[in-house]
Amino acid sequence: xxxxxxxxxxxxxxxxxxAAGGVLTGILTPLFQPVxxxxxxxxxxxxxxxxGLPFAILVAxxxxxxxxxxxxxxxxxxIVTMAAFVCAVNAAVWVDGQLGDLGSVVRTCCxxxxxxxxxxxxxxxxxxxxxxxLRSAAAWLPMLGVGTIAGSLLALDSALQLDLVSxxxxxxxxxxxxxxxxxxxxxxxPR
Numbered sequence: 001x002x003x004x005x006x007x008x009x010x011x012x013x014x015x016x017x018x019a020a021g022g023v024l025t026g027i028l029t030p031l032f033q034p035v036x037x038x039x040x041x042x043x044x045x046x047x048x049x050x051x052g053l054p055f056a057i058l059v060a061x062x063x064x065x066x067x068x069x070x071x072x073x074x075x076x077x078x079i080v081t082m083a084a085f086v087c088a089v090n091a092a093v094w095v096d097g098q099l100g101d102l103g104s105v106v107r108t109c110c111x112x113x114x115x116x117x118x119x120x121x122x123x124x125x126x127x128x129x130x131x132x133x134l135r136s137a138a139a140w141l142p143m144l145g146v147g148t149i150a151g152s153l154l155a156l157d158s159a160l161q162l163d164l165v166s167x168x169x170x171x172x173x174x175x176x177x178x179x180x181x182x183x184x185x186x187x188x189x190p191r
Contacts, residue, residue, distance in 0.1 A: 015178050018062055022177035025054040026170025045086050052085030055173050062177060063127065066184035073130045080126030088119030088151075109152045116151015120144050120176050127180070143179025150175050 029051055036050045056078035064074035092115030099107045124140040150172040157168050 015181055018058075018181045019174040019178045021058045021061070022055070022174030023170040025058050025177075026173035028054040029173070030169060045090075048086045048089050049082040052082045055085070055177075056081040058173075058177055059123070059127075059180065062181050063130070063184065066181050069131045076130055077127045080130075081123055084119045084122035084126065087122055088115040091115050091118040092151075112152040113148055114151070116172065117144070117148040119151065120147020120179075123147075123176070123180070124183070128183075139183040140179075143176055143183055146175035146179050147172065 032051060032054060036047050039047060039050070042050075059081040060074040060078040063069070063077040064071075067073060092111040095114040096107050096111040099110055102110075120143055124143055128140060150168070153168045153171060
């Protein structure tokens with residue numbers, strides 16, 4: 001299957017800045033939690049979705065800049081990202097609960113794998129369905145791979161009790177943001 005660039009080729013520096021934005025949002029997300037925890041009366045999933053807001057803003061910027069889609073694709077991608085964030089957290093919690101007797105590190109790694117796969121998979125599915133241009137399924141594989149593997153690393157933040165500092169969370173967001181940018185840059189060649 002032949003692929004071609006949908007937009008003019010962007011430099012590696014552009015991917016660097018997108019990944020740097022992922023690192024920044026990965027640092028802001030855990031720091032944003034005390035602010036979100038002050039919102040009383042909001043359902044838990046809504047508050048979890050708000051934690052995904054910094055990364056959702058980055059995703060909206062990437063979709064707006066990297067795709068030739070409609071203007072509303074960027075805000076829709078942000079909403080998809082926040083919903084994927086909620087689903088990823090719930091998947092990780094569910095897997096952690098299912099592995100009750102295993103050691104803490106094993107449980108958190110498996111939960112992180114599940115959360116990373118669900119989060120990046122739902123983002124790829126949701127954003128791929130937006131009118132941001134047709135893409136092949138293979139274009140999303142780097143984002144899925146990085147999201148899944150980095151998800152298991154992300155769980156180590158919990159195991160090492162680095163939840164508020166979150167050393168590895170920026171790695172997940174940087175990898176997924178760069179994978180998203182690469183996926184949006186590629187489109188199926190016309191026949």
